[in-house]
Amino acid sequence: MSSLGPSAAAVAPAVPMGAIARFRAGYGRVLEWVVIALVVILAVEVTLGVVFRSIGSSLSWYDEVASVLLAWLTFYGAALASVKRAHIGCPELVDVMPWRARRALNIAAELIVITFFALLGAVGVWILPVLHTDALVSLPWIPISVVQSVIPISAALIIVAEITHLADLVAVNAPTPPTAGPAPSEQLQ
Secondary structure, eight states: OOSHHHHHHHSOOSSSSOHHHHHHHHHHHHHHHHHHHHHHHHHHHHHHHHHHHHTTOOOTTHHHHHHHHHHHHHHHHHHHHHHHTOSOOOHHHHHTSOHHHHHHHHHHHHHHHHHHHHHHHHHHHHHTGGGTTOBOSSOTTSBHHHHHTHHHHHHHHHHHHHHHHHHHHHHOOOOOOOOOOOOHHHHHO
């Protein structure tokens, strides 16, 4: 993603803990529970696979389902990271810019990210009907389109997170210059 978190945090929001911030906090909690559930399910599935393999009765679907669960965990985890602004970035480069340039760059970066995920989601939706006749090899009753639905769903989840951050960026006011405080010698007394 981009280095929007620290830069946006350096500028005070126009309103304290507004509706968008409350929405983002709740949205993040929901995604945390989805990711936790996926981690637990993956751990149970892998443990079952190891146990059954050790007693000589391997599960035919173990590897394929573990791969799918790991992919889902990756995509839903990316949505959670987007909500928490936890993707890799270089905020130091942006933070040295003047406020107006920093704000413009952050808004442009958000728009690029939103556009990318809108395109990814659209292609994901477009490809699902193409895959409707395919199924998992070991579990033929699970269509590949269900497995691949994670792409447009996670793209939509990421777009929602990015829009909440874009709204924050648009709503921020220019920082006020620091006021002159007591002289350093007065602070020591």
